[in-house]
Amino acid sequence: MGKSVILYYDSKSKLWKKTKKDGLYFFNENGYPVGEDENPEYKFSVSDNGNTIKNINGIGKYISKSNPEQIFIIHYNSDGWNSTVAIANCDVSDDGTVTSSVSLKGGDICSGSNGKFMLIKGINKKAKREDENTTIEYNSVILEGKDGEEKYYYLPDDNKLVYMNENHVNEVTGKYSIIIDNDISLPLNDEDKRNCSLYQCEIKKGCLLVDPSTLVEGKRYINDLSDDKKLVKYMVNEEWIIEKEIGYYFFDKNMNPVGLNGVPSEAYEIYKENGFIKQKSIKDSTIVGFYFNKANSNKVLLNNNNKYWSKGIEIHPSNVTEIEEGISCQTTNETITYAKGDYCYKSGIKQIFLLTDDAVYGNEKENCVFGTNDEPKYIISDVIGRVLNSVNIESHLIELTNNAIRLAKPGYYILNQDGNVINNNDDEETEMHIYSCNESECVEVNVEENDIFLSNGSIYKIGEENKLKMVEQDGYYFFDSDGKVCSESDDKVTTIIEIPKVSEGEKTEIGIIAMSRKENITHMRKKRIN
Numbered sequence: 001m002g003k004s005v006i007l008y009y010d011s012k013s014k015l016w017k018k019t020k021k022d023g024l025y026f027f028n029e030n031g032y033p034v035g036e037d038e039n040p041e042y043k044f045s046v047s048d049n050g051n052t053i054k055n056i057n058g059i060g061k062y063i064s065k066s067n068p069e070q071i072f073i074i075h076y077n078s079d080g081w082n083s084t085v086a087i088a089n090c091d092v093s094d095d096g097t098v099t100s101s102v103s104l105k106g107g108d109i110c111s112g113s114n115g116k117f118m119l120i121k122g123i124n125k126k127a128k129r130e131d132e133n134t135t136i137e138y139n140s141v142i143l144e145g146k147d148g149e150e151k152y153y154y155l156p157d158d159n160k161l162v163y164m165n166e167n168h169v170n171e172v173t174g175k176y177s178i179i180i181d182n183d184i185s186l187p188l189n190d191e192d193k194r195n196c197s198l199y200q201c202e203i204k205k206g207c208l209l210v211d212p213s214t215l216v217e218g219k220r221y222i223n224d225l226s227d228d229k230k231l232v233k234y235m236v237n238e239e240w241i242i243e244k245e246i247g248y249y250f251f252d253k254n255m256n257p258v259g260l261n262g263v264p265s266e267a268y269e270i271y272k273e274n275g276f277i278k279q280k281s282i283k284d285s286t287i288v289g290f291y292f293n294k295a296n297s298n299k300v301l302l303n304n305n306n307k308y309w310s311k312g313i314e315i316h317p318s319n320v321t322e323i324e325e326g327i328s329c330q331t332t333n334e335t336i337t338y339a340k341g342d343y344c345y346k347s348g349i350k351q352i353f354l355l356t357d358d359a360v361y362g363n364e365k366e367n368c369v370f371g372t373n374d375e376p377k378y379i380i381s382d383v384i385g386r387v388l389n390s391v392n393i394e395s396h397l398i399e400l401t402n403n404a405i406r407l408a409k410p411g412y413y414i415l416n417q418d419g420n421v422i423n424n425n426d427d428e429e430t431e432m433h434i435y436s437c438n439e440s441e442c443v444e445v446n447v448e449e450n451d452i453f454l455s456n457g458s459i460y461k462i463g464e465e466n467k468l469k470m471v472e473q474d475g476y477y478f479f480d481s482d483g484k485v486c487s488e489s490d491d492k493v494t495t496i497i498e499i500p501k502v503s504e505g506e507k508t509e510i511g512i513i514a515m516s517r518k519e520n521i522t523h524m525r526k527k528r529i530n
Contacts (some may be wrong), residue, residue, distance in 0.1 A: 005018055025121045026072070027040065034067070035072075043055060061075050063168065063346050071084050075422055090111065104120055105122075152187070156440065179197070179335055189226050191244070193239045194240055249295040252265050259296060264283065285304060288407055289406030291304065291406065298350065317347060334362070336361065338355055340356060340367075342359070342389070352372055356369060373401050376399055378397045381394070388407070408437050413435045414432065
């Protein structure tokens with residue numbers, strides 16, 4: 001079956017033309033616009049000036065624009081599509097008050113005297129009624145916005161949260177936690193503190209507005225309808241914020257922080273990449289390592305064995321001392337031994353150390369290393385016999401911070417001889433090592449002169465005499481997921497960096513976009529790189 005096209009007859013030219021008017025169109029089994037009390041057979045959403053036509057689905061109420069003579073409302077519920085109903089009329093005063101002689105209820109749509117479609121939120125219970133024949137006053141909101149710009153409103157009388165634009169009103173159905181920005185009626189996506197409302201939705205039970213007085217300061221939720229299901233935190237006085245503190249967050253099935261012996265159901269990583277604070281779900285991650293749970297102030301540890309997350313485990317204490325050769329870790333009694341590739345922990349400074357050799361009671365030799373969030377350290381897994389957390393791994397960089405000991409992410413790493421990140425090698429005593437990492441391994445590479453690569457949010461190339469140079473030439477730079485510049489037609493672009501002219505400001509990341517040959521960039525978000 002070919003692509004659907006919606007036609008209309010132009011009486012002036014006496015020709016049939018493809019519609020360019022966006023909206024919802026419903027037709028009967030004969031292909032004619034539905035009339036009153038008819039069931040629709042064909043249901044289409046038209047956008048992009050008639051160039052995009054999609055089938056319609058989703059529980060809600062839809063405004064049919066198929067018939068230019070009369071507008072109908074069509075309801076789709078769990079029983080399927082209902083028959084068309086003529087839209088009710090309502091009067092809209094200058095102050096926005098809506099009245100109608102027709103009985104309406106929350107979720108209904110009426111055609112306003114202001115030329116707008118109005119969503120009825122409920123009866124205005126404060127309005128006075130003289131007798132039964134008096135028109136009823138309603139609380140309402142204008143239906144506005146295009147597809148993809150739906151706003152959210154709550155219907156308290158029916159415990160329904162709906163999302164709508166100028167063409168339809170749909171119910172939120174399913175089990176969700178939803179945090180709506182009250183100022184713009186959209187799921188919280190702003191990085192600053194915002195005044196929001198929390199709705200808890202259950203299957204077949206609707207949605208309840210949570211009383212702010214019952215909310216606990218610092219409690220975190222997953223905003224199920226926000227971009228990428230953001231992890232957010234309740235502050236105080238109905239203010240919410242997207243979690244931005246770098247670390248690893250583990251929660252049980254009730255979104256309580258995983259404690260001792262707790263089973264993780266949700267897991268998030270908050271991290272900095274290419275100069276931006278980002279977050280992602282890691283509940284299905286198989287990256288070997290030891291991870292503190294930031295959700296309960298790093299009081300428990302979880303580890304990953306390349307298959308699944310452990311339960312919350314108690315952090316084993318150790319005696320850590322600084323010696324002339326470096327740092328020495330020993331166990332707290334003679335019966336305990338920690339193997340190379342395990343960890344030590346010094347509670348006084350809340351620091352985790354990677355063991356480069358076995359730790360036993362009374363050890364006085366150097367046997368561990370560490371890094372911090374401000375200055376991560378990287379070591380190659382060969383140093384610990386390619387065993388981390390009792391798991392055999394390939395030759396891979398291991399990242400050490402306050403929050404975790406884990407395999408390094410894909411990308412380029414420019415390190416000195418001590419395993420610290422550098423951005424130049426002007427000092428003659430600095431040994432520069434460049435590693436290229438993917439999901440499975442890391443290899444030290446010799447980058448050819450003038451080859452461009454992305455590392456730690458900056459663009460570099462190798463200049464004369466093997467000197468590391470930061471690229472400053474304005475323009476757009478395209479990179480794959482490993483930080484390698486894209487130069488072939490079938491390279492997969494994941495990051496685009498714009499370096500504007502010096503007078504225009506700092507370099508800008510244009511979004512993280514997965515695309516390949518013949519695909520177009522359809523969405524770009526410019527952000528400053530601090």
